[in-house]
Amino acid sequence: MKNIAILGATGSIGINTLDVLSRHPDKYNVFALSANNNWEKMQKLCVKYMPEFAVMANADAAESLRKVVPDEVTVLQGEGSLNDIASHQRTDFVMAAIVGGAGLSSTFAAASSGKRVMLANKESLVLGGNLLINAAKISGAELIPVDSEHSAIFQCLQGGKEGLNKIQLTASGGPFLKTPSAELYNVTPKQACNHPKWKMGRKISVDSATLMNKGLEVIEAHFLFQLLPSKIEVVIHPQSIVHSFVYFEDGSVLSQLGLPDMRSAISYALSFPSRQTSGVEDLDLTKQAPLEFLSPDMDRFKCLGLAYEALEKGGSAPGTLNAANEIAVEAFLNKKIGFLDIGTTIEKTLAITPTSSLDTLVSVVENDLLSRQIAQSVIEPSLL
Numbered sequence: 001m002k003n004i005a006i007l008g009a010t011g012s013i014g015i016n017t018l019d020v021l022s023r024h025p026d027k028y029n030v031f032a033l034s035a036n037n038n039w040e041k042m043q044k045l046c047v048k049y050m051p052e053f054a055v056m057a058n059a060d061a062a063e064s065l066r067k068v069v070p071d072e073v074t075v076l077q078g079e080g081s082l083n084d085i086a087s088h089q090r091t092d093f094v095m096a097a098i099v100g101g102a103g104l105s106s107t108f109a110a111a112s113s114g115k116r117v118m119l120a121n122k123e124s125l126v127l128g129g130n131l132l133i134n135a136a137k138i139s140g141a142e143l144i145p146v147d148s149e150h151s152a153i154f155q156c157l158q159g160g161k162e163g164l165n166k167i168q169l170t171a172s173g174g175p176f177l178k179t180p181s182a183e184l185y186n187v188t189p190k191q192a193c194n195h196p197k198w199k200m201g202r203k204i205s206v207d208s209a210t211l212m213n214k215g216l217e218v219i220e221a222h223f224l225f226q227l228l229p230s231k232i233e234v235v236i237h238p239q240s241i242v243h244s245f246v247y248f249e250d251g252s253v254l255s256q257l258g259l260p261d262m263r264s265a266i267s268y269a270l271s272f273p274s275r276q277t278s279g280v281e282d283l284d285l286t287k288q289a290p291l292e293f294l295s296p297d298m299d300r301f302k303c304l305g306l307a308y309e310a311l312e313k314g315g316s317a318p319g320t321l322n323a324a325n326e327i328a329v330e331a332f333l334n335k336k337i338g339f340l341d342i343g344t345t346i347e348k349t350l351a352i353t354p355t356s357s358l359d360t361l362v363s364v365v366e367n368d369l370l371s372r373q374i375a376q377s378v379i380e381p382s383l384l
């Protein structure tokens, strides 16, 4: 029986993880759950899954939760408690599914203490890069990707990396794949969050609409699979059935297919190296629309190009890209800036913020804070 801590339990990945776990009560025990503010949803999860610990990042939310959970559930609060749960000696597997840079510290805690880290929180790898990979190496932690594309590549590489030419990440293209440039100025947060294929949290939905999600995934793939940026390509595949490709020097191309449902990748991260049922229906290719593959439009979606530039620049640049993106997406969701201002904000922030090498977690956090401040000051004039 494996004890599972789900960080970000009230989110889209968290709920999908609980769905997979509840199909295998003989294998997994819900040990700890965490959320930020949403104590009402957490209360329901606590009643249903009876974890030993429930951690709320927000102090008021923890106070409210404490009054309504069963006595058996201990409610904790704050980032320190998240780290404690992630590294708890009774935790076996950690689902890192907090959204954004807020997941960095707990992902590091899990990676530094030898856990199986089921990595949905791609931002922590974009921010922490090799530091996170090295922390896992030293402690013996397993980093198993949960992003569907990286799970696909991870699955295709089980035979080893020998003869690998390149990888190709598939991207749905998001809700604005066919929207003309001129119309992108006026798209609303509601339209941006209306993803045609995947049901996800609001931040990653906007990232998918700008293609920044794919940019972050290129950086994630660079660190996870230790590949040069030139070996990582992106191809638009609107049907989201093929979850990525791996090209080998003998002309063979491996890929992993499945319906667009995160439970496949979550289940594999849990059961690796074996497999188990996940609740995802069988794929019937005869019932699918024809599968299309297109080159990404780097002019209309500048965020993808910015991610490649930050990766080439290295050091703190990917962290700055991520911080600026988080600030810009939040401003867009709060209707303070337009959709196309997201890319412009990131571009300007990257140009202003000095690039440094990041050798410690402290320097990663400092760069994140500085980049957020700069991104905020880039946005402010547009609010006048």
Ligand SMILES: NC(=O)c1ccc[n+]([C@@H]2O[C@H](COP(=O)([O-])OP(=O)(O)OC[C@H]3O[C@@H](n4cnc5c(N)ncnc54)[C@H](OP(=O)(O)O)[C@@H]3O)[C@@H](O)[C@H]2O)c1
Residues within 6 Å of the ligand: 007, 008, 009, 010, 011, 012, 013, 014, 034, 035, 036, 037, 038, 039, 057, 096, 097, 098, 099, 100, 102, 120, 121, 122, 123, 146, 147, 148, 198, 199, 200, 201, 202, 203, 204, 262
């Ligand atoms: N959704 C997908 O299909 C998908 C696919 C691949 C990768 N991912 C990645 O998985 C991660 C989670 O995505 P999601 O779509 O599940 O996000 P989501 O639905 O927005 O859920 C985010 C979770 O993180 C918690 N959270 C937010 N801010 C926090 C903070 N400051 N401190 C602690 N916890 C915080 C939220 O708690 P509250 O509910 O209290 O706000 C919630 O539990 C992201 O990194 C995303 O890129 C997601």
